[in-house]
Amino acid sequence: MSSKLLLLPMLTHVIWVALLYVLLTVVRAPAVWGFIKSKKDSWAEVEPRISANLSNQFEWPLFFYVICVLIISMGNIIEPIQFWLAWVFVGGRLLHSFIQILTNNIRLRGLVFTINFLAVIAMWLLFVF
Template structure:
């Protein structure tokens, strides 16, 4: 497969992170602009979760981007498994975000993170083999 196919999951993750920035801005806007006076507002509870999730998008995903950039920079052909694993990673990041932002289910979030973690490790392993 063409290495450029790895650019699509990378772009999808970038767009997801951009969406999270917009969401965080919208959630913070009422308090920043003085529209609400009470921390009991419905968004006040979810704002720290969005913020934490946004931070998470710059931790383990770093290793995803590094392996993708290495594969693309090598040119030539990439294994279809690599592209599939990249999409598994991106889908997992989306699910991880929903679970972290909308629930307090740490076990499920941990399971989703493990899938993301293993997908990236597998991408590295396939590249090195």
């Protein structure tokens, strides 16, 4: 399997982050443009969660991007498990976003983060060893 296939999950995550920026802009726009008169009419509860989730997209995913770039730069054929671990990570990031934005379930969010974390650690270990 070509290492360049890792570009697909990477692109998917980039598109997801771009969509989060769009969502945050849409949620903030009524207040910025003065279309709402009270906090009850706004997305006051959801906006901080979207913002926090967007910030999360630049924390642990950094290690995902680094390992993917390293794997691709080596130009080697990769094991399918690395490809699937990349998709587990991206799918987990999507699920993490939905949980963080739509619920207050910190335990579930932590469980999903752990899956993301372990997927990237496994990618690193497979690369190094």
